[in-house]
Amino acid sequence: MRIVVSGGGTGGHIYPALALIREIKKQVKEAEFLYIGTEQGLESTLVKREEIPFKTVHITGFKRKISPENLKTVWRFISGVSKSKAILREFKADVVIGTGGYVCGPVVYAASKMGIPTIIHEQNSVPGLTNKFLSKYVDKVATCFEEAASFFPKEKVVLTGNPRASEVLNQDGIKGRLSVGLKLKDPCVLIVGGSRGARPINDAVIAALPSLGKKPYQVLYVTGEAHYESVKKEVALVGNPSNVIIKPFVHNMPEVLTNMDLTVARAGATTLSELTSLGIPSILIPSPYVTNNHQEKNAQSLTTNGAAKMLLEKELDGTKLVEEIDTIMLQKEVLHNMKAASKKLGMPDAAIRLYDVMKEVVNKRKQQK
Incomplete structure (x- = not known):
């Protein structure tokens, strides 16, 4: 199985992604991973340290007030989607998982438009703009707080917890x-x-x-x-x-x-x-x-x-x-x-729960084909 993970900006998005990768490696020895982040984000340091193949796209977030910078962000998003499609095509991804941060926007959106199974993971009780946007396109939305469910399409939400929880046991x-x-x-x-x-x-x-x-x-x-x-x-x-x-x-x-x-x-x-x-x-x-x-x-x-x-x-x-x-x-x-x-x-089995959601999404898409 070839798995793409994307998440960036803060450790809150990156550490759950790395915890999930480590758990999947235990479950599926032959799994191959590619992490897509930004060159400027913390992920460029943390992911490389784990010796996980790493690619980048350039993206910034929207300003919440009207700003000329938002026009640049739209252009960066469009360019990021195009680059993401090329990366995903070359890697031959079987599934794409986004764990938050601006970089997930073009990566997960590109995957959904290519027909690749997609999941986003929301760590907080109140989601950010990126995950709200992506929830319309992904197969499943994994959450850590019950309160987050109301922000997403009801039929897509699965309460999994945070994979990082499994690593402190x-x-x-x-x-x-x-x-x-x-x-x-x-x-x-x-x-x-x-x-x-x-x-x-x-x-x-x-x-x-x-x-x-x-x-x-x-x-x-x-x-x-x-x-x-x-x-x-x-x-x-x-x-x-x-x-x-x-x-x-x-x-x-x-x-x-x-x-x-x-x-x-x-x-x-x-x-x-x-x-x-x-x-x-x-x-x-x-x-x-x-x-x-x-x-x-x-x-x-x-x-x-x-x-x-x-x-x-x-x-x-x-x-x-x-x-x-x-x-x-x-x-x-x-x-x-x-x-x-x-x-x-507590949900100490969070990494396994998210892995099970990934398997379900992939298998369902195979059956549909």
Whole structure:
């Protein structure tokens, strides 16, 4: 089977794609892959690192306000469709899967017009413009949140979860804790603002350090590499409690995440899929700087189901952060109930589910022929 995967721009689109590819390789040894992205996007680095054949098309997104740039985007889309058709024809693709980002537009659209089976995967509770557009042309739409279904043709939607969720299972949590200097017996809270960190979260944690130092739990605080040096200077002024370990970045996050009791984080789709797969409760601080405010909608989904508490960035300060953490960590029944609710939402078999959807689409198209 010859499979084309396309997704780009952010890790939220790329990591699920790579997780799916790894799962299919386990299931179908002879499967061949081609990844189509952009040269400027993060995918050009991450995909090449995985030694997956990689081709590019040039595309940009539409401006939400009237702009001359949109005319250029239309032209780039038309050119991208033409180039995508040539790539797909040369590769002899059996199926095309889009995991989000502008690059999926011309690639998946071209495949649908060529009669190649197509699937898009939507990670968020509120889809972007590209997936809304493509949903009219693809065979199936795989989703991670039930709330996303209302944006797509009902008959095409399948709830699969995020393939990334499958990759955090069966990790060595003890090894993960020891690798970052955490004690094995004491409960632990992970505070992280994403791979690059988040200044408002860092400010709140620094203000909270004196109070956190008196707690019966330990804290792993990941600043993001871009903020680490400035955070260290500020921490030097207030003091670093012995139960708070500060790191710029954690390279083995799946291992470390496995043994956490509570996580304070943004509400990106990949993060939430990992947390629910492991049954970890969370305090979610949605980024207000994302399209359609989708992180707040993602967080609301978990909050409604009792798996998380949401703290808006505009309400965030050191005192409020500690209060929210204590409400969960110092009440065993609350912590237990939130863990159970998180686990109930998890879809650890998401990669297999999406692979099964792919097989169904391909087989159905073969039967129609």
